[in-house]
Amino acid sequence: MPEAEQSEKALSRETLAELDRTDPLARCRDHFQLAEDLLYFDGNSLGPLPKTSREHLHRVLDQQWGEDLISSWNSHGWIELPRRIGGRIAPLIGADPEQVVVCDSVSVNLFKLLAAATELRPGRRTLLCQADHFPTDLYITQGLAGLRGQGYRVGYVGVDELRDYLLDPERGSDVAVVSLGQVDFRTGRLLDMAEITRSIHRAGALALWDLSHSAGALPVRLDEHDVDFAVGCGYKFLNGGPGAPSFLYVAERHLGRAVNPLAGWFGHRDPFAFNRDYLPAVGIDRFMCGTPPILAMTSLDAALDVWQGVSLEEVREKSVRLGDLFLRLVAERCDGLGLSPACPADADLRGSQVCWTHPHGYEVMQALIEHRLVGDFRSPDILRFGLCPLYQRYVDLWDAVEILRRVLESSIYLEPRFQVRSKVT
């Protein structure tokens, strides 16, 4: 650990600048279009525009769609994109490429995988969700249970109670699938995928992990940890663009029998034979549904270029250091200003974000944004800051905490304009 961090004296901007000078990921920032004066800590909501995505989209518009039109499905390989991009995401999540495909939204993919899980575990009627799971994961599970009827129900359990729930012979034996997020979207808590997946399997259930806040943020090891299903987001740490398509993962051992209820033509074994009866494609392709959104796909595809030569271990190492330093700076410089840490202090239990509660959380975040420090607010009172080692600098932490301190000290956030609620928070 560098001397700067070991030192007992308070941190300075210069010690952080020194970390930037030796940061092996510093070169990656240049891949992104980012204003020099912007402190962007919201890459876990929407990753910034990679320059390569911009160029690639122009090419797809002008040459592929604009000139080559329909023939691009073959000549420019549009038809291959869902699998090809899936194959590029696979190493980021510790998966064999044959198990990953890019299609639809996280929500739609959750529905497919939950439904597939119920078919693989007939007779079990509980779809068990982490109680503080991201809302769409909960809602989709509720929607599926409602559609299936026949006694299907959604269960909710706190992560720390999950093991006991599964060990309870009566309750555990009814669980078909457990749905969890690897990193909690509010608190940033990082779960132990290996241990939890084992306990799910011991109960005879299947494990569905949402990687929205972990893929691209830390090493994920789906194959190694024997995960059954996973979904993840294309527009957060993967920088695929607003509303980018999602990826989904199905373990190879399930691919022969897992049924996708959203049996669209792109999941058919031979879509252009135009046969009457659905015959699922062999392998992961069966989890596709409708025609892939090519513009969105190509943006995500190009965005993956920035990972060339980047090791996720390095990303994680920098993310941990960014988080530790951010927490320390706030403790040193914002003491008594109403912030309470809301993320784990232990980096091993924390994903790639830090957060604090504040009684005026919403208003404070609006004031920070006006001062060019962009994080986000999560109801009811959380200020959340994403850590994105590919483009964040250590000095950004210093500058962010300075803005945070000034906003809190000045109480400017109490001005009426910061109380106006936006539709999206």
Added chain:
Amino acid sequence: MPEAEQSEKALSRETLAELDRTDPLARCRDHFQLAEDLLYFDGNSLGPLPKTSREHLHRVLDQQWGEDLISSWNSHGWIELPRRIGGRIAPLIGADPEQVVVCDSVSVNLFKLLAAATELRPGRRTLLCQADHFPTDLYITQGLAGLRGQGYRVGYVGVDELRDYLLDPERGSDVAVVSLGQVDFRTGRLLDMAEITRSIHRAGALALWDLSHSAGALPVRLDEHDVDFAVGCGYKFLNGGPGAPSFLYVAERHLGRAVNPLAGWFGHRDPFAFNRDYLPAVGIDRFMCGTPPILAMTSLDAALDVWQGVSLEEVREKSVRLGDLFLRLVAERCDGLGLSPACPADADLRGSQVCWTHPHGYEVMQALIEHRLVGDFRSPDILRFGLCPLYQRYVDLWDAVEILRRVLESSIYLEPRFQVRSKVT
């Protein structure tokens, strides 16, 4: 009708050029990026690039995503796009705007609406499909029936047998929903939406129309014909770009009770409250699911600009004339060359395409494409040509039929290279 068409003497290129000179839609071609030497008759597979979409996408990339990042959800109205674009499509399909939203793919939206129909007609277990419906419509229905179990089944009926099927007391009373395409994707046959919807309602069932081959091609009157549900495609006659999002329509009378089983967070009444339980949004918003794909949405949004000041009656009138002339030219100039008309001769029964069968249909289409005449092949032997009055010229018909005649006369299509099968046909 102009003298040129009434004349008994054979058509000439000059008579067609005269029609172009007086065509009120001729000005619209300039909205599109289309090579001068390209005869593009495949706008019913993939509409060409509108120049405005190109410009708008550049703005969204550079300014909205690139500079304003996450705040664009509010400041550039990303959050409003699904409803706003739905509202722009509504007049093209004869619908009140409160009933239309843009989201997901046609396949995913079919699933939502079929599921909603089963909930509105409890006890009825047959999901009845037009036998020669587009495959994804069939497959999705099969997928839903499989997931629901409990005796749900898919029925298939030829359009001409539908009335009898529904009148049969035993069979008709079990039908929850009838799923049809307004225009047959192979033959171009145009169905009588008013009469068929009435006969569906008389049997107590609900009508789900797929407008993929009619929206933007002819006047559609969903509200007037009392349709219950509809879906349609963004990338054919609406020119939204490859894999553009789909639109869906739910009649206002069903909006209070219709349940979307794909209960994603964007269909929630208050998505950013992050509550545990799904509470459907009021109105059509409840049929959204995951985060909208903004790049794809903005392309479709901009593409709708080309409809400003365009009347669908004029579009239909030109489409009919293009079809009649195309059929007549082929009859006059390609006689004895192996083509058999496969679309209705009567324009009132025909959508916005013409087609012929040919024993070497696949190879002939590959040879035509090499000669810059782009239509598509539909298994097993159909040559399909879409008619798109916004950018096609009457002289294009002459030039297309000349290429068709030369390719057929020369038998060039028998050369081995035209037998190589592409993945997408």
